[in-house]
Amino acid sequence: xxxxxxxxxxxxxxxxxxxxxxxxxxxxxxxxxxxxxxxxxxxxxxxxxxxxxxxxxxxxxxxxxxxxxxxxxxxxxxxxxxxxxxxxxxxxxxxxxxxxxxxxxxxxxxxxxxxxxxxxxxxxxxxxxxxxxxxxxxxxxxxxxxxxxxxxxxxxxxxxxxxxxxxxxxxxxxxxxxxxxxxxxxxxxxxxxxxxxxxxxxxxxxxxxxxxxxxxxxxxxxxxxxxxxxxxxxxxxxxxxxxxxxxxxxxxxxxxxxxxxxxxxxxxxxxxxxxxxxxxxxxxxxxxxxxxxxxxxxxxxxxxxxxxxxxxxxxxxxxxxxxxxxxxxxxxxxxxxxxxxxxxxxxxxxxxxxxxxxxxxxxxxxxxxxxxxxxxxxxxxxxxxxxxxxxxxxxxxxxxxxxxxxxxxx
Amino acid sequence: xxxxxxxxxxxxxxxxxxxxxxxxxxxxxxxxxxxxxxxxxxxxxxxxxxxxxxxxxxxxxxxxxxxxxxxxxxxxxxxxxxxxxxxxxxxxxxxxxxxxxxxxxxxxxxxxxxxxxxxxxxxxxxxxxxxxxxx
Numbered sequence: 001x002x003x004x005x006x007x008x009x010x011x012x013x014x015x016x017x018x019x020x021x022x023x024x025x026x027x028x029x030x031x032x033x034x035x036x037x038x039x040x041x042x043x044x045x046x047x048x049x050x051x052x053x054x055x056x057x058x059x060x061x062x063x064x065x066x067x068x069x070x071x072x073x074x075x076x077x078x079x080x081x082x083x084x085x086x087x088x089x090x091x092x093x094x095x096x097x098x099x100x101x102x103x104x105x106x107x108x109x110x111x112x113x114x115x116x117x118x119x120x121x122x123x124x125x126x127x128x129x130x131x132x133x134x135x136x137x138x139x140x141x142x143x144x145x146x147x148x149x150x151x152x153x154x155x156x157x158x159x160x161x162x163x164x165x166x167x168x169x170x171x172x173x174x175x176x177x178x179x180x181x182x183x184x185x186x187x188x189x190x191x192x193x194x195x196x197x198x199x200x201x202x203x204x205x206x207x208x209x210x211x212x213x214x215x216x217x218x219x220x221x222x223x224x225x226x227x228x229x230x231x232x233x234x235x236x237x238x239x240x241x242x243x244x245x246x247x248x249x250x251x252x253x254x255x256x257x258x259x260x261x262x263x264x265x266x267x268x269x270x271x272x273x274x275x276x277x278x279x280x281x282x283x284x285x286x287x288x289x290x291x292x293x294x295x296x297x298x299x300x301x302x303x304x305x306x307x308x309x310x311x312x313x314x315x316x317x318x319x320x321x322x323x324x325x326x327x328x329x330x331x332x333x334x335x336x337x338x339x340x341x342x343x344x345x346x347x348x349x350x351x352x353x354x355x356x357x358x359x360x361x362x363x364x365x366x367x368x369x370x371x372x373x374x375x376x377x378x379x380x381x382x383x384x385x386x387x388x389x390x391x392x393x394x395x396x397x398x399x400x401x402x403x404x405x406x407x408x409x410x
Numbered sequence: 411x412x413x414x415x416x417x418x419x420x421x422x423x424x425x426x427x428x429x430x431x432x433x434x435x436x437x438x439x440x441x442x443x444x445x446x447x448x449x450x451x452x453x454x455x456x457x458x459x460x461x462x463x464x465x466x467x468x469x470x471x472x473x474x475x476x477x478x479x480x481x482x483x484x485x486x487x488x489x490x491x492x493x494x495x496x497x498x499x500x501x502x503x504x505x506x507x508x509x510x511x512x513x514x515x516x517x518x519x520x521x522x523x524x525x526x527x528x529x530x531x532x533x534x535x536x537x538x539x540x541x542x543x544x545x
Contacts, residue, residue, distance in 0.1 A: 069519060071519075111519070113499065113502060113505070114501070114522070254505065258502050258505050261506045261507060335514075336514060337511070338510060339504070
C-alpha cells in the first residue's frame, strides 16, 4: 500500500518511478520470492527455475544498474531516488534486492576507480545487458574470516596474524590468485564476475589487501554447492575456489596502499544500502500484519479493534518511519561525502535491521498461529529479517567498528 | 616547498588550464550539460578555483566567488599538479583521503574522460613554467 512520504519536494517523475518499481516488486518479485523460498537451493538456480526469468526481467528494467553513474549507461539516480527504489524492491523481496545489489558490485566498484580497459570490457557491457548475462558478486569473506574483514582503520586490521588466506601475487602482467572465498558469497554460485577482496601483503594483515575484478570463467575457478540457509532463500550463496587463476593486471582496482580506504567506502556504501533494504522489509512486515488484523476476528470483533493490537501496530509503524528517514538521511549524506562518515552507515544498517527484525517478530505475533505457518508471508519475512542481523557484517561487530571511530574522532 | 610558488602563480597556471577546457568546443558544452558549479579549495598555496555552469560555455573564476557550489573539493596544490600530470588518480586520491569532497561525486567522476585536452597540454605548460614533472 502507498505510504505518506514526508518529503514535500518529490517530483512527479520520482513518484512515478517509485510506483513502477513498486508494481514490479508486488507483481513479479514478491510472488517469485515466495515460490523460490520453498525450493532446495540447487533448484533455485536450476536452468528452468523462475529465478532466471525474474532476474532477466529485473535487468530489462535496469534494476541491476541503479547504482552505476549515468555516463556509463547506469541509472544515474540521486541518493534519494536510490533509497526510494531500494526500499520498494526490498519490500517485494529482500532476496532479489540483494541479488541485484551484488550483481552490480564489480561494475559499481570499477566505476569508482575506472580504467579504459575495465570501462570497455566490463562496465559498459554490464550496463547494456538486458538478459542477465553478466552477473557480479562481492567475494570478501573466507572460511576463517567473516565480519572481521569489515574493520578498516581499526588496530586489529593491520595485525599479520589476521591476514586473509585468499592471496594474490603479481607475475609479469598478471595477478595469480589462490584461495577460497566463503560459502556466504551472495550470487557466488551464479555470478559471471566477482569483486574479489584479496590479500597481497600478509605482513600488513588484512590492510595489505587488493580488490580485483575476476571473470569467473577463467581456468582455475570452481564453485561450491549452494548454501542451504534459514532466510532469503531466493538469494543463492556459495563458495568460490581459486587455483592459480591468472587475471590481467588492469583488473586490480586498488592495491595495499589504497585497500583500507576503498574498503571503507565499500562498507559505508553497502551498509547505507542495507538501511534502505531493511526499511522495505520492515514495511512489508507491518503492512502484512495490518491487513491480517483487519480481517481476523477474535473476541467477536476484528483484531484491529482491540486496543493492544492498535498499540502494537503503532509501534511497528513508528519503527518503519524512523528507519526510512534515518537511512535516507545517511544515504544522502554519505553518497555525497568523500571520505564517508562510515559510523553513520553502520548505525543505519544496525538500526534498520534490528527494527525490521522487531517488526517481523511482532507481525508473526499478531498473526498468531497463521504467522507460524508456511502459508503466511510473514513467516518468510521473519526468517529474511533474521538474516539481516548477520549479513554485511554482524551487528555486534559493526557496532564495535563504529564505536572505535567514535572514540577515535574519525 | 610547494610546487606553485604563490597563489597568483597557481591561478595563472591552473586557472589557465581550466579555461582551456572551458574553451574546448567539445569539452565545454559537455561540461555544461552537467549543470553544476564546482569549487576547488586548495591549500599550499591557499586559494580557490571555480568551474561554473555558464552560457554558452563554462566560466572559470579564480579566488572567492558568491556562486553556490554543487560540489566542493579540498586538495593541495601539489596534488593538483600530480593530478594534471596523470600521476594521481582522482578516485584513488578520494579513497585515500588525499582529496576530500562534498556533493554528487558521480558527476565529477563522469567528467574525467573529458579532461584529455588538459592532460595533453599540462606537461608542455610545466616545461614552459619550469615546474617539475617527475613528482
